[in-house]
Amino acid sequence: MTGPRVVVVGAGFGGLGVARTLLRRGIRDVTVLERADDIGGVWRDNTYPGAACDVPSVLYSWSWALNPDWGRRYPTQPEILDYLRGTAAAEGLLDLVRTGTAVTAVRFDDTAGCWRVETATGTTYQADLVVTATGQLSEPAVPRLPGRFDGPTFHSAQWDHDVDLTGKRVLVVGTGASAIQLVPGIVDRVGSLTVLQRSAPYVVPKPDRAFRPRHHRVLRRLPALMKAERRAWFWLTERFNAALSGDSRLSRPLLGALRLGWRAHLRAQVPDPALRARLVPDYGLGCKRMLFSNDWYPALARPHVEVVTDPPTRLEAGGVRTADGRLHEADVLVWGTGFAATDFLGSLEVTGPGGASLRRAWADGARAHLGLSVPGFPNLFCLYGPNTNLGGSSIIAMLEAQAEYVAEVAAAVAAGRARLVGVRPEVYDDYDREMQTRLSRSAFAGCESWYVDGERITTNWPGLVAEYRARLARVDWSELEVS
Structure with a gap:
């Protein structure tokens, strides 16, 4: 199995993770386009003094690449970037990445029945499937104030x-x-x-605390202990997610x-x-x-x-x-004003079959079925898309669930069981109503934040990571239009 042709936009945790999952499913024609000169996403870009993660290192890592050698409980930016680079090299992912290649537009070719991915370099890639993995925290937001400051x-x-x-x-x-x-x-x-x-x-x-050499030696000898620690942190962060959802009896206490x-x-x-x-x-x-x-x-x-x-x-x-x-x-x-988190496209123009504009489809706020798919845009998947951000726990667990879902669809295309796959409009609408209803009862509702776009909460997931993973564990083909 080699097909279909897959183009992934972005080489951070999301893009590299889905590329690895596709390779494991036998999909070999995978190209990862990265606008910067190196991989790493937010952990390449954010080099300010003190930059670090607020999720424990044992949880903020791929489940298939646990690391016994983290220097601290909460990893620093240089450590995370080293982990990304080292893991990508070990998994053979770097050969798939084209750095210095900013994607400007993704357009569906109605005649050829595939996507054309246009870049600032002038090179165009043809793809049967496109995965955008640009993240919610990649476009810096700077207030527009009148006047001019003369200093740096x-x-x-x-x-x-x-x-x-x-x-x-x-x-x-x-x-x-x-x-x-x-x-x-x-x-x-x-x-x-x-x-x-x-x-x-x-x-x-x-x-937070620094780990000593003895800690590293123990985890190398007893990898089961590292997995148990990861499960413990996952359980703890899931309790926080439950509290934020507002549905748990423990929410208020x-x-x-x-x-x-x-x-x-x-x-x-x-x-x-x-x-x-x-x-x-x-x-x-x-x-x-x-x-x-x-x-x-x-x-x-x-x-x-x-x-x-x-x-x-x-x-x-x-x-x-x-x-x-x-x-x-x-x-x-x-x-220190954060990112344009609710603008999931940034400068990227996405045009579907018949000239449909994803930007127009999202004019009242971004939404996607399972945070991945939009009707009218077949074989297009948005990793870390609308309503997949977390108030607690590790986003990498969400990204891994999305990668497996995309890889299952890609495998079906490769096997000839499908060519174009898109979510049914009624399924898309029902899912969005569920998300907004649940989010209205959550702790995320009731104030102005980067979670909100107009009257909609467009960034966050309203439940547990375990629920999201269960919903994406197998593709429900009855929810999809397949040609």
Whole structure:
């Protein structure tokens, strides 16, 4: 078995994982197109000081490539990138990747009955199946403010390491997952630090620790112990997912206990009551991403750090002016403002049979059956697509389930049992209604966050990872239109 021709867009965890799964199913004609000059996705791009994962390393790894040699319980960005590179090389995936190849458009050729994948280099690839694996956190979001700042400015995901922050006045906009790592990472170098906070996050202790050589030796000798540790962490994170879903009897007591832990953490690390008051969220726990850090609050409590809660209104040559009229002077401006998570296409244009536009289909918010498929776009699959993000646990488990589903469809095409496969419109609509109904009862509802697009929660999955994996374990062909 060699066919069909599969083109994968993106060489992060999602793209590399689906490529490996396709190879294991006997699908050999696989090409992975990566816009950057190296693989790695977000773990290649996010090199800001302190960049690390907030999921334990034993869980934030492929189930088929467990690693006994992680340096810490919560892995750092360089470690994760090394893991990705090493595993991809060991699995023979690097030969499939074409780096420096940005995909600009994916268009269905009605005459040939296949997809044409167009790139910025001018090369066009023909594909029977296309898998987009560009992720939800790949396009940096920067607020559009009037005016201009004269000093160096960059987004956390595009960190400029040539800019020396030593002794400089640095202004960081944002207090999300990246900011709570980069602010402690630079606080000891800068002369002064101003943090513009739109809304305070819930930050709880991070039970991190470095692993000693003995730990590595034990796991190498007893791989079953590493698998047991992975299962234990999975069980624990699934309890958190259940609480966020709002359907569990434990939802209220567990979220209540986490809130008590957050409050104790804040009180212990921020002695100034005025600052502490500014760091209290104005929404329920879980409505936005809960964050893990042991050094965020102490960094903000330093005498040369100021937390500003007035929103920025314009850029000026020497700093940023906020709504209260005050100019916050700075030498360097850092955007810690996250990503355009609800824009699943970015600059990519997707045109289906008959000229159908996926961008128009998603004009009221992105949605996809099982987070993968949209009617009218056969043999097109979106990894880490709408409603597959998690409030807890590891996204890699979701990506692995999606990879197996795509590989089963590809195997059916290779065997001649199908040529074009797409979800039925009524199945697509029923699934979307289920998602939005369940999400309306979850902790994600009720506040403005990057989970939300208009009135829809488009990013997050409303249940357990185990449920999602069960739903994708086998392709339900009755849900699909097959030609």
